[in-house]
Amino acid sequence: MTVYLHEEDLPEGVLGQGPLAVDTETMGLITPRDRLCLVQISDGKGDEHLVRFGPGSRYDAPNLKAVLADPARVKLYHFARFDLAAIEHYLGVTAAPVFCTKIASKLVRTYTDRHGLKDLVRELLGKEISKQQQSSDWGGAELSEAQREYAASDVRYLHAMQVILAERLAREHRTEMAQACFDFLPVRARLDLAGWAEKDVFSHE
Numbered sequence: 702m703t704v705y706l707h708e709e710d711l712p713e714g715v716l717g718q719g720p721l722a723v724d725t726e727t728m729g730l731i732t733p734r735d736r737l738c739l740v741q742i743s744d745g746k747g748d749e750h751l752v753r754f755g756p757g758s759r760y761d762a763p764n765l766k767a768v769l770a771d772p773a774r775v776k777l778y779h780f781a782r783f784d785l786a787a788i789e790h791y792l793g794v795t796a797a798p799v800f801c802t803k804i805a806s807k808l809v810r811t812y813t814d815r816h817g818l819k820d821l822v823r824e825l826l827g828k829e830i831s832k833q834q835q836s837s838d839w840g841g842a843e844l845s846e847a848q849r850e851y852a853a854s855d856v857r858y859l860h861a862m863q864v865i866l867a868e869r870l871a872r873e874h875r876t877e878m879a880q881a882c883f884d885f886l887p888v889r890a891r892l893d894l895a896g897w898a899e900k901d902v903f904s905h906e
């Protein structure tokens with residue numbers, strides 16, 4: 702189990718077949734203002750790849766863009782809405798098709814309102830992850846060991862959780878509804894980028 706750090710693109714051929722767990726770290730929550738610093742990606746076989754972009758990056762990352770845009774590869778996220786917007790804005794690709802563990806959790810874990818990654822990993826897998834580095838400076842010249850470990854742990858458990866959540870969605874007859882939500886996510890991310898982040902276009906108001 703190794704965490705690899707790459708600069709400006711993913712090397713070719715480092716990922717196996719199948720779904721990919723994806724996460725991003727940025728300078729903040731306002732996507733057009735707060736640049737994309739890191740894309741984490743894992744094929745679920747034990748290694749995590751961190752792709753770092755510098756302050757003057759042109760986000761010219763053909764290998765990374767190719768796997769993210771590959772329509773044959775499902776991308777697993779926790780809160781895909783944010784990552785899809787960051788990837789769309791900075792890398793210019795739609796990183797779909799999508800499975801979002803946060804939406805799946807909301808559709809099946811109706812007995813709780815705790816849908817954070819830490820809560821989900823604890824309940825479904827019995828593992829503890831730290832969120833201590835979440836609000837750290839991802840734009841510096843060096844990423845600390847703690848930052849690298851945190852960034853990698855954000856994609857480490859998504860494959861295992863996807864399996865469990867897919868089973869629960871099937872059990873509760875919500876697979877189709879979940880899939881429709883996942884399929885809508887790229888549009889939801891584009892609405893965020895276009896200025897409708899705080900507006901629900903489905904609401905009466």
Ligand code: MN
Binds near residue numbers: 724726855
């Ligand atoms: Mn993260």
